[in-house]
Amino acid sequence: MAISHKDNLVRIPAGPIFLEGNLDIPDGAEGIVVFAHGSGSSRHSPRNRYVAGYLQEKGLATLLFDLLTVEEERIDNFTAHLRFDVELLANRLVAATDWLLKNPNTSDLKIGFFGASTGAAAALIAAGERPGNIKAVVSRGGRPDLAERTLPYVKAATLLIVGSRDTPVIEMNRWAFNRLRSEKEMKLVPGATHLFEEPGTLEETARLAGEWFTKYLSAIV
Template sequence: METPTALWAIGAWYTDFTQNTDEQVVELLRRTAPPAADGAATGKGHVAKSDPLEPADEVTVDAGPVRLPGQLVIPEAAGVVVFVHGSGSSRHSPRNRYVASLLNRAGLGTLLCDLLTVEEEYDRGKVFDIELLAGRLAQVTNWLIDQPQVAGLPVGYFGASTGAAAALSAAAEPGSRVAAVVSRGGRGRLG
């Protein structure tokens, strides 16, 4: 990461704020997907399926004093992406589920997990508590890495909004085994 000496509003760094269409996003994901989208072998010897995906496994992750619900899909995966959504979203978000299904078809496993309990979602202090969210994300990641079907696979984060800040924070911790972070509309923090 790089911190510019003068960082103002994020808008100062962009000249085009045009919203991308879903079709544009799908096309960009398609272009970056390995050739396995049609059933060809991936670079790691795995084969991505082009047929309908298996339903997600409902999982529960112990994260300190709370149990967090999630949905885990591990096709013959080359890696696993943990979705870290922001305030107002959940593992049931149609957008997150859609993106997860595209990643699954491209040969990546996915974990959509809520970092707050249903009761905590109503506490605005917890919704924006980056340290709490990052700590929970680290616990979720440790749980994920311990799952037999994930052993040895690289793990990445896909963070949106407040979840992007939590993803960046958790990935920056010493000893983190996170291989990549994608931030979509994130609330990154400095310091």
């Protein structure tokens, strides 16, 4: 699968600031997955980059971008405040969505979100803000419960992936799952803890996400 790196490095406007990202578009892509990284992470997250590479091999475009500026990340390393400001993170995702819709290289692609940890809550809130544009959401070890007010209004098909040994997060996801009204599934990855570091667990996550996005971001859906 040939990947186009012509526009790999991008700057996404979000109000008065710009957010840096990596945009990869395989030949013939029909959909694009925007990654919302979790607490204390960035677009360089090895787990998200692994999943992005897998999705690219499946013919899906990907956008990994920093939800915080360099200065915001520096401050957040001490305060750990912004990483839990899911409304702020959701606004940044909405800005990225609007940028994709205006970009001639991506304007025809169906859009999905892949969120991890607090990024999953931001993804669901942003999906609720752009219900006509976001077709699918996948959460990996996420905190969808933090999107409580938005959950009943999400229209995107939503897959919640949780490690079978991540007991507290399983309960949070079940709580959120029961409040979602869109098409939805919840999958437990056997043997996985919160960070999916166990052998084979991240690969299984990528496989589940690939199936979900391929189903809902194809041109015929």
